[in-house]
Amino acid sequence: MDANITENQIGKIIVSEEKIRRKVNETGKMIADKYRGKPLLLVSILKGAFIFLADLCRAIDIPCEIGFMCAQSYYNGTSSSGIVNITMDLEQDVSNYHVIIVEDIIDTGRTISDVKKLLAARKPLSLKVVTLLDKPDRRVVPLEADLSLFTVPDLFLIGYGLDCGEKFRNLPYIAEYKG
Ligand code: IMP
Ligand code: MG
Secondary structure, three states, rough: HHHHHHHHOEEEEEHHHHHHHHHHHHHHHHHHHHOOOOOOEEEEOOOOHHHHHHHHHHOOOOEEEEEEEEEEEEEOOOOOOEEEEEEEEOOOOOOOOOOEEEEEEEEOOOHHHHHHHHHOOOOOOOEEEEEEEEOHHHOOOOOOOOEEEEEEOOOEEEOOEEEOOOOOOOOEEEEEHHH
């Protein structure tokens, strides 16, 4: 693909690198204060949350474990398929941990709602949801994150882990996708 065509699809910056860094560091400190002395497991939903998790876990200065699940609700495009598919499950037995689900964005709420139900059934010591972005205007399933770092408008966003057709995940900021 022509590199210029791809760059032309990057629209307005919605959350800058600096704003993300500041808020992620703040969140890491809050989590460390709250979970000090407790067995903590951060569960990241791949692929979108991998960058957020990587930065967040380094801002948490207490021992913690990380785990990955793969849940997909978007298939190559900008509209939800309405189906959440768990394609890779966690290794850890969550009953031994305080679990925080680390998500990139809550849109319709379907993905997190399903993942939360699945993990709750396995009886973790506690279960919370932290999302980098929240798009409340698009909610279909009534679900609130315990902590949301940024509320964003109803735009299709790319960068900092978020993709469009698997591209743009490596942008260090969150931008609007200009199709
Ligand atoms: P939900 O199940 O509709 O809440 O969708 C959540 C998932 O859809 C997120 O984890 C993302 O992977 C994807 N998604 C939702 N909105 C966007 C967006 O604006 N850009 C890229 N991916 C998105
Ligand atoms: Mg995701």
